Amino acid sequence: MRRILLTLLLALFAAPAAAQDTTTAVRPADAIRLAVWRQAEFTGEYPIAPDGTILHPLLSEVRVVGRTREQVREQIRQVLLRYENDPQFVFDYLYRVGVTGEVRLPNLYSLPPETTIGQAVAAAGGVAEFGRLDQVRLMRGGREILLDLRNPSPEVAEMRIRSGDQIRVTRRGASWRDYVGLAAGLVAAVASVVAAVNVVGGGN
Structure with missing residues:
Protein backbone atom coordinates (compact mmCIF):
# COMPACT_ATOMS: atom_id res chain seq x y z
CA MET A 1 0.00 0.00 0.00
CA TYR A 95 8.70 28.83 -11.98
CA ARG A 96 7.20 32.30 -11.67
CA VAL A 97 6.10 33.40 -15.13
CA GLY A 98 4.11 36.42 -16.29
CA VAL A 99 1.51 35.98 -19.04
CA THR A 100 -0.01 39.28 -20.20
CA GLY A 101 -1.47 41.05 -23.21
CA GLU A 102 -4.42 39.63 -25.11
CA VAL A 103 -5.15 36.64 -22.88
CA ARG A 104 -8.29 36.04 -20.88
CA LEU A 105 -6.61 35.87 -17.45
CA PRO A 106 -3.39 37.93 -17.46
CA ASN A 107 -1.43 37.30 -14.30
CA LEU A 108 1.71 35.91 -12.69
CA TYR A 109 1.65 32.12 -12.66
CA SER A 110 3.64 29.43 -10.85
CA LEU A 111 4.17 26.65 -13.37
CA PRO A 112 6.27 23.45 -13.43
CA PRO A 113 9.46 23.49 -15.52
CA GLU A 114 8.09 21.13 -18.17
CA THR A 115 5.41 23.68 -19.16
CA THR A 116 5.74 24.87 -22.75
CA ILE A 117 5.20 28.47 -23.83
CA GLY A 118 1.91 27.46 -25.47
CA GLN A 119 0.76 25.73 -22.29
CA ALA A 120 1.60 28.86 -20.30
CA VAL A 121 -0.69 30.88 -22.59
CA ALA A 122 -3.38 28.22 -22.11
CA ALA A 123 -2.95 28.48 -18.32
CA ALA A 124 -3.86 32.17 -18.66
CA GLY A 125 -7.21 31.24 -20.19
CA GLY A 126 -5.98 31.20 -23.76
CA VAL A 127 -5.95 33.96 -26.33
CA ALA A 128 -8.59 36.68 -26.08
CA GLU A 129 -10.72 37.80 -29.02
CA PHE A 130 -8.15 40.15 -30.53
CA GLY A 131 -5.02 38.22 -29.58
CA ARG A 132 -2.42 37.18 -32.16
CA LEU A 133 -0.93 33.74 -31.65
CA ASP A 134 1.42 34.36 -34.55
CA GLN A 135 3.05 37.27 -32.69
CA VAL A 136 3.74 36.25 -29.11
CA ARG A 137 6.54 38.20 -27.47
CA LEU A 138 8.79 36.41 -24.97
CA MET A 139 11.03 38.51 -22.72
CA ARG A 140 13.83 36.30 -21.44
CA GLY A 141 17.14 37.34 -19.99
CA GLY A 142 16.82 40.91 -21.22
CA ARG A 143 16.05 39.79 -24.80
CA GLU A 144 12.77 39.86 -26.70
CA ILE A 145 11.95 36.81 -28.82
CA LEU A 146 9.04 36.85 -31.28
CA LEU A 147 7.26 33.49 -31.45
CA ASP A 148 4.64 32.09 -33.79
CA LEU A 149 2.41 29.81 -31.74
CA ARG A 150 -0.25 29.54 -34.43
CA ASN A 151 2.03 27.56 -36.78
CA PRO A 152 4.99 26.80 -34.53
CA SER A 153 8.15 25.09 -35.64
CA PRO A 154 9.07 21.94 -33.67
CA GLU A 155 11.58 23.99 -31.66
CA VAL A 156 8.99 26.63 -30.72
CA ALA A 157 6.31 24.02 -29.99
CA GLU A 158 8.64 22.31 -27.52
CA MET A 159 10.13 25.48 -25.99
CA ARG A 160 9.73 25.32 -22.22
CA ILE A 161 9.37 28.15 -19.77
CA ARG A 162 12.18 29.49 -17.65
CA SER A 163 12.02 31.31 -14.36
CA GLY A 164 11.28 35.00 -14.87
CA ASP A 165 9.85 34.66 -18.38
CA GLN A 166 7.42 37.37 -19.46
CA ILE A 167 5.04 36.19 -22.19
CA ARG A 168 2.92 38.79 -23.97
CA VAL A 169 0.27 38.02 -26.56
CA THR A 170 0.00 41.02 -28.89
CA ARG A 171 -3.23 42.56 -30.15
CA ARG A 172 -4.14 42.35 -33.80
CA GLY A 173 -5.03 45.54 -35.63
CA ALA A 174 -8.50 46.22 -36.97
CA SER A 175 -9.13 44.50 -40.30
CA TRP A 176 -11.60 45.48 -43.02
CA ARG A 177 -14.03 42.92 -41.59
CA ASP A 178 -13.97 44.78 -38.27
CA TYR A 179 -14.73 48.07 -40.01
CA VAL A 180 -17.52 46.50 -42.07
CA GLY A 181 -19.01 44.98 -38.91
CA LEU A 182 -18.76 48.31 -37.09
CA ALA A 183 -20.38 50.17 -39.99
CA ALA A 184 -23.19 47.62 -40.18
CA GLY A 185 -23.80 47.99 -36.46
CA LEU A 186 -23.95 51.79 -36.75
CA VAL A 187 -26.37 51.59 -39.70
CA ALA A 188 -28.62 49.25 -37.74
CA ALA A 189 -28.52 51.56 -34.72
CA VAL A 190 -29.42 54.62 -36.82
CA ALA A 191 -32.23 52.69 -38.50
CA SER A 192 -33.64 51.73 -35.11
CA VAL A 193 -33.59 55.36 -33.95
CA VAL A 194 -35.27 56.57 -37.17
CA ALA A 195 -37.95 53.89 -36.85
CA ALA A 196 -38.62 54.88 -33.25
CA VAL A 197 -38.89 58.54 -34.20
CA ASN A 198 -41.35 57.70 -36.98
CA VAL A 199 -43.49 55.67 -34.60
CA VAL A 200 -43.59 58.53 -32.13
CA GLY A 201 -44.33 61.04 -34.89
CA GLY A 202 -47.09 58.86 -36.31
CA GLY A 203 -48.67 58.56 -32.90
CA ASN A 204 -48.99 62.32 -32.72
Missing part, protein backbone atom coordinates in the same frame (compact mmCIF):
# COMPACT_ATOMS: atom_id res chain seq x y z
CA ARG A 2 2.82 2.35 0.89
CA ARG A 3 4.54 1.68 -2.42
CA ILE A 4 1.34 2.34 -4.36
CA LEU A 5 0.74 5.68 -2.65
CA LEU A 6 4.33 6.73 -3.19
CA THR A 7 3.96 5.91 -6.88
CA LEU A 8 0.85 8.11 -7.03
CA LEU A 9 2.75 10.96 -5.39
CA LEU A 10 5.50 10.61 -7.95
CA ALA A 11 2.97 10.79 -10.76
CA LEU A 12 1.34 13.90 -9.31
CA PHE A 13 4.37 15.88 -8.21
CA ALA A 14 7.45 14.72 -10.08
CA ALA A 15 8.32 16.24 -13.44
CA PRO A 16 9.28 13.95 -16.31
CA ALA A 17 12.94 12.96 -16.09
CA ALA A 18 13.65 14.39 -19.54
CA ALA A 19 12.52 17.84 -18.36
CA GLN A 20 14.62 17.86 -15.21
CA ASP A 21 18.04 19.52 -15.44
CA THR A 22 20.93 18.47 -13.25
CA THR A 23 21.38 22.09 -12.17
CA THR A 24 18.75 24.24 -10.58
CA ALA A 25 17.29 27.17 -12.53
CA VAL A 26 14.99 28.19 -9.69
CA ARG A 27 15.20 31.76 -8.39
CA PRO A 28 13.84 33.76 -5.45
CA ALA A 29 10.04 34.27 -5.81
CA ASP A 30 9.76 30.86 -7.49
CA ALA A 31 8.43 27.99 -5.39
CA ILE A 32 9.05 24.38 -4.48
CA ARG A 33 6.29 21.78 -4.41
CA LEU A 34 6.88 19.03 -1.87
CA ALA A 35 4.98 15.86 -1.01
CA VAL A 36 6.10 13.84 1.99
CA TRP A 37 4.62 10.48 2.92
CA ARG A 38 2.79 10.67 6.28
CA GLN A 39 4.11 14.18 6.99
CA ALA A 40 1.32 16.59 6.15
CA GLU A 41 3.13 19.53 7.75
CA PHE A 42 5.82 19.28 5.05
CA THR A 43 3.50 18.73 2.10
CA GLY A 44 2.55 21.75 0.00
CA GLU A 45 3.88 24.58 -2.17
CA TYR A 46 6.38 26.95 -0.57
CA PRO A 47 7.96 30.15 -2.00
CA ILE A 48 11.70 30.59 -2.32
CA ALA A 49 12.96 33.39 -0.07
CA PRO A 50 15.23 36.21 -1.29
CA ASP A 51 18.21 34.43 0.31
CA GLY A 52 17.50 31.29 -1.74
CA THR A 53 16.05 29.16 1.05
CA ILE A 54 12.59 27.63 1.44
CA LEU A 55 9.96 29.76 3.21
CA HIS A 56 8.87 27.04 5.63
CA PRO A 57 9.59 27.11 9.37
CA LEU A 58 10.98 23.55 9.35
CA LEU A 59 12.81 23.79 6.01
CA SER A 60 14.33 27.26 6.26
CA GLU A 61 17.88 25.83 6.30
CA VAL A 62 17.38 24.16 2.92
CA ARG A 63 19.06 26.29 0.24
CA VAL A 64 17.60 25.83 -3.23
CA VAL A 65 19.02 28.59 -5.44
CA GLY A 66 22.32 27.62 -7.03
CA ARG A 67 22.09 23.99 -5.97
CA THR A 68 21.56 20.85 -8.03
CA ARG A 69 18.42 18.78 -7.59
CA GLU A 70 20.41 16.07 -5.82
CA GLN A 71 21.87 18.58 -3.39
CA VAL A 72 18.40 19.93 -2.62
CA ARG A 73 17.05 16.40 -2.25
CA GLU A 74 19.77 15.51 0.23
CA GLN A 75 19.18 18.69 2.26
CA ILE A 76 15.46 17.92 2.51
CA ARG A 77 16.23 14.31 3.42
CA GLN A 78 18.51 15.39 6.26
CA VAL A 79 15.74 17.55 7.71
CA LEU A 80 13.12 14.79 7.39
CA LEU A 81 15.43 12.26 9.07
CA ARG A 82 14.79 14.14 12.31
CA TYR A 83 11.16 13.06 12.12
CA GLU A 84 11.28 9.67 10.40
CA ASN A 85 13.93 6.98 9.87
CA ASP A 86 13.21 6.43 6.19
CA PRO A 87 11.47 9.52 4.77
CA GLN A 88 9.70 9.09 1.44
CA PHE A 89 9.18 12.27 -0.54
CA VAL A 90 9.12 13.87 -3.97
CA PHE A 91 9.54 17.50 -4.98
CA ASP A 92 9.51 19.74 -8.00
CA TYR A 93 10.05 23.40 -8.77
CA LEU A 94 7.45 25.95 -9.83
